[in-house]
Amino acid sequence: MNEGRTGIWFVGARGSVATTAAIGLAALVEGRIRPVGLTTAAPDFDDVALPAFADLVVGGHDVDETPLLERARRLAAGGMIAPATVEAVAARLDAIDGEIRLVPREARGSQRREIGLRADDIRSFRERHGLRRVVVIDVASTEPLPADRPEFHDRAALDAALDEAGRDLLPSSTLSALAALEAGSPYACFTPSISLGIPALQDAAAEAGVPIAGQDGKTGETLLRTVLAPMFASRGMRVLSWAGANLLGGGDGATLADPAAVQSKLASKNRGLHDLLGHDVVTPLHIDNVPDLGDVKTAWDHVHAEGFLDTRITLQTTWTAYDSTLAAPLVIDLARLLSLAEEAGLVGPVPELGYFFKDPWGSDVHAFARQADELVSWALRTAVRRNATQAA
Template identity: 60%
Template sequence: MEHADADSTTSARSGRPTTGLWLIGARGSVATTAVLGLAALAGGHAAPTGCVTARDDVAALPGHAALPDFDGIVVGGHDVSHHPLPKRAEALADARMIPAHLVTLTRDALEAADAEVRPGHDPARPEGSGQAVAERLAADIVAFRERHGLERVVVVDVASTEPLPEPAPEHDDPGLLLAALADPDRAPLPASSLYGYAAILAGAPYAAFTPSASVALPALARLAAERGVPVAGQDGKTGQTWLRTVLAPAFAARNLRVLSWAGANLLGGGDGATLADPDAVGSKLSSKSRGLRALTGTATTPLHIDNVPDLGEVKVAWDHVHAEGFLGSRLTLQTTWSAYDSVLAAPLVLDLTRLLALADAAGLAGPVPELGFFFKDPWGSDVHDAAAQDRALVDWLRDTAAKVRATDGARGGAAHEAAR
C-alpha cells in the first residue's frame, strides 16, 4: 500500500494516529461548513464554539484525550454534485454565514477535501445490484482509509433528505435484505441505506444526520450490531427541535400541562429547496414531532416547513406553546429562533466524528443510545429531554474514555515494548 507520509497520519498535538471523516453529501452546505470549520480549528483560526466535545467541562473530563484531535481528522466523501466545495464555501461567505477571510485561510484544506470526494450513488441512475453499489461505495471508503493510513473512518450522512421508502419485508429481515440486494432487478434500499450498508461493509462507524431511512431500517441496524459497527442517529437536533426538547421538560417539571405546541419553519438554501418537496418533508416533519409529543403528551403539534429562498442560509422558526396552569388558567410562550442552519450542524458533525471514533475504539456495536443528545429521533433511546441527554452523554463519554484508555494503556505498554 502506497500511503501518505507520517505527518498526515498523526495529530500534530497528540501524535496519535488520525481519524477519517467521510461525508455523504460532501459538497453540501453542512459538509462544506464542517470541512472549513475543521481546517479553521486545526489552523487555529477559530475557536471551537458550538462543539459540545470542546466544552470546558467536557474538556476537563479525565479521558477527554481519548477523543481524536481536530487537527488529526482527514476528510473525504461522496456526492452526486460536481460543484466544487471551495465554490460552495464562497457562496456561504457571500450569504454572510461565515466570514470571507476564513475561506481564504482554509482554501488548501477545502481543495484537498474536494479532491477526496468520489461520485455518489444517484438513485435516478441505476448502477447494477444494490450489493454492487454498496461494495463500490465501501471500496471508496476503504481506499481513503488506506491512502491516508487512518486508524478508522467515521461516515456521516449529511446528504439531501430523501422521501421515506415504502415499507417492505426486506427492511426487517437481514436475510431477505441480502437476497434482494444481490438481485440486479430489485432496488430494496433507498440511497441513504445503501450508504449505511456501505459503511457497515467498510467497518466504518456511521452517523445519520438526516431523517432519511439509512440504517434506521431494522435489518441494517441488526447487521451493524452483528458486524461490530457502532451507529448513531437520527436527524441532527440543532435548532427548533433542540429548543423544544429544552423547553418541554421544563414545563413538565413545573407540572404545567401543554395543550398545544404549534410551529412554523422558514428556510432557504439547499435544504429549503429539498424540503419544498412534500415527500421529502414528510420524513422531516414526523421526526420533528415525535419527541415533542412524547415530552408533552399532547397531539396538537401542527408544524410546517416553508421554502423561503430569499432567506438564504438562515432558518427562522416560530413556536407557539399554549399551556394550562393552576386553576385552569392559561399561559402562552412564543419563541422565534433565527440562525444560520449549517453552522449549527457543522460542529455537531465534528463532535459525532470524535465520539463515534471513541465508540469504535471501545468496541461498541450497533446503535449508541447515549449519543441521543445530537438527534431529533434518537436510536436506541426514548429520552428526548435535552438536559437528561446531556448528562447521559457526559457520563458515557467519561466511562467510555476511561475504558478505552485502560485498554490503550495495556496495549500502549505492549506497543511501547514492541517499538523498542
C-alpha cells in the same frame, strides 16, 4: 488518542453542512476561530481523549460535482461565513475536494455491487491516508420515506434482493450506511432518511462490530423544544398545543419544499415533543421554502399551556440562525465521540449520542438536560473503558 489520524467521510460532502464543517475544521486548525459551538470542546471533556482537530481528515461522497471551494464561496456570499475565512482555507478545501468521490443516482449493477463500490471508496481513503479509522456521517439531502416492503422485515429476502441487478429496493441512505458497515466504519445518520431504520437491518451494526449513532441532527427548533418541554412537565403545567413554523432557504429549504421529503422531517421533529409531554398535544408544524432567506433559518413556535386555576400560559419563541453552522460542529463532535466509542470497543447504537439527534437510536430520552448529563458521564466512563481496552 493521538496515535494516528481519523477520517471523516461525509455522505453529501458538497452540501452546506459538510462544507461548513470542512471550512470550520480548517479554520480551527489554522487558529482562525475558537471552538465555539462544539460540545466536545467544553472543559467537561478535558480528560477524555478525543482526536485533535488537526488529526481529522475529510473526504466523502456526493452526487454533485460543484467544487467544494465554490460551494464555500457561495456560503460566504450568502453572509454565513466571512469571505476572508474561506479564502484563508482555500487550499485545504481544494485538498478535500480531491477526496470526494461521485456516487451515481442509479446503482451501478446490483445494489450489493453499489454498496461494495462505496465501501471501496471509504477503504481506499483510509489506506491512502494511513488513517486509524474512518467515521462515516450521512449529511446528504433528506430522502422521501420509502413505502414499506416485505423484504424490509426479512433479512434473507433483503439480502437476496440486493443481488438482483436493476432491483431498486433500498434508498441511497441505506446503501451508504451498509457501505460504512462493510468498510468497518463507525457511522452516524444526521438526516431523517430511513438509513438503518429498516427493521431487517436492526442488528446490522452490532454484527459488523461498529458503533453507530442517529438520527436527524437536533440543532434548532427541536433542540429548543426538548429544552423547554421538560420545564412545563416539571412544573405540572399542561401543554395543550405546540405549533411551529419554519422558514428556510438554501439547499435544505429546496429539498424540504418537496412534500414527500418533508414528511420524514416533520415526523422526526414532532416525535420528541409527544414523548416529552406524555399526552395528546396538538402540534401543527410547517416547513416553508423561502429562498430569499438563504441559509438563515427562522423558526417560530407557539406553546399554549394550562396553568393553575385553568389559566392560560403562552410562550412564543423565535429562533434565528444559520442552520449549517449549528449542524457542522455537531458532526465534528460526532466524529470525535464515535472514534472514542470504537476505541472502547462499543458496537451497535450508542444511546448516549442521542444528545445530538431529534430521533435518538437506542434511547427514549429526549429531555435535553438529561441527555447532556448522560453524554458527559458516558464520555468519562467510555474513556476509562477505552484506556482499559487499550492497555489490555
